[in-house]
Amino acid sequence: MPYQHHFADGTLIDLPLGKVVCVGRNYAEHARELNNPVPSEPLLFIKPASAVVPLSDAPLQLPAGKGKVHYECEIAVLIGKPLSGAVSSEQAHKAIKGVGLALDLTLRELQDQLKAKGHPWERAKAFDGACPLSVFIRPEQAPGLTELPLRLVINGEVRQQGSSAEMITPILSLLQQIASVFTLQPGDVVITGTPAGVGVLQPGDVLELAIPGALEQSAEVAR
Numbered sequence: 001m002p003y004q005h006h007f008a009d010g011t012l013i014d015l016p017l018g019k020v021v022c023v024g025r026n027y028a029e030h031a032r033e034l035n036n037p038v039p040s041e042p043l044l045f046i047k048p049a050s051a052v053v054p055l056s057d058a059p060l061q062l063p064a065g066k067g068k069v070h071y072e073c074e075i076a077v078l079i080g081k082p083l084s085g086a087v088s089s090e091q092a093h094k095a096i097k098g099v100g101l102a103l104d105l106t107l108r109e110l111q112d113q114l115k116a117k118g119h120p121w122e123r124a125k126a127f128d129g130a131c132p133l134s135v136f137i138r139p140e141q142a143p144g145l146t147e148l149p150l151r152l153v154i155n156g157e158v159r160q161q162g163s164s165a166e167m168i169t170p171i172l173s174l175l176q177q178i179a180s181v182f183t184l185q186p187g188d189v190v191i192t193g194t195p196a197g198v199g200v201l202q203p204g205d206v207l208e209l210a211i212p213g214a215l216e217q218s219a220e221v222a223r
């Protein structure tokens with residue numbers, strides 16, 4: 001089934017799926033595990049709507065023959081109102097329609113090659129299926145934006161565990177900085193970076209993603 005935004009209770013969210021704005025290296029420990037410097041301002045890139053698939057409806061199809069596919073579990077923020085130019089933290093807060101979970105799937109070997117050449121990352125990050133997205137909870141159902149816990153379990157083993165409290169650029173500030181670069185439109189999604197613990201996905205892996213206490217979602221990698 002094609003992806004559409006939904007709340008966790010099944011309600012359809014009447015917003016078109018737009019772009020997905022992503023931030024790299026927003027958790028210092030993750031930047032270090034890939035031997036990357038911690039950036040002085042958010043490192044932004046975009047996945048097109050065509051990269052988005054539902055996280056849980058069907059097994060995730062990984063690209064074949066292109067090297068290792070890494071998982072990156074991230075907190076996703078659904079934008080409900082336009083944000084453009086200089087926006088206040090309060091405007092950014094009011095524009096949040098939902099909070100959910102995403103996988104920023106990455107062809108890591110290809111990304112390393114592109115980085116070495118100074119080329120854009122799209123070939124490694126924007127392919128069809130590169131952004132599985134969960135359903136969303138309403139912001140008032142989520143713990144505070146500055147203390148959202150995040151956890152990824154694969155085949156029963158905790159692989160990633162973090163909190164938005166560890167973000168280098170916190171969520172509202174991130175939205176403000178993104179809006180100053182390009183307009184966020186209703187239906188766009190911002191994925192907010194991944195904590196340490198990224199690794200390779202294997203066929204048949206069973207994933208449990210959670211904002212513990214608020215949202216739990218499972219996914220499976222196709223065999």
Ligand code: ZN
Nearest residue numbers: 072104193194
């Ligand atoms: Zn990421």
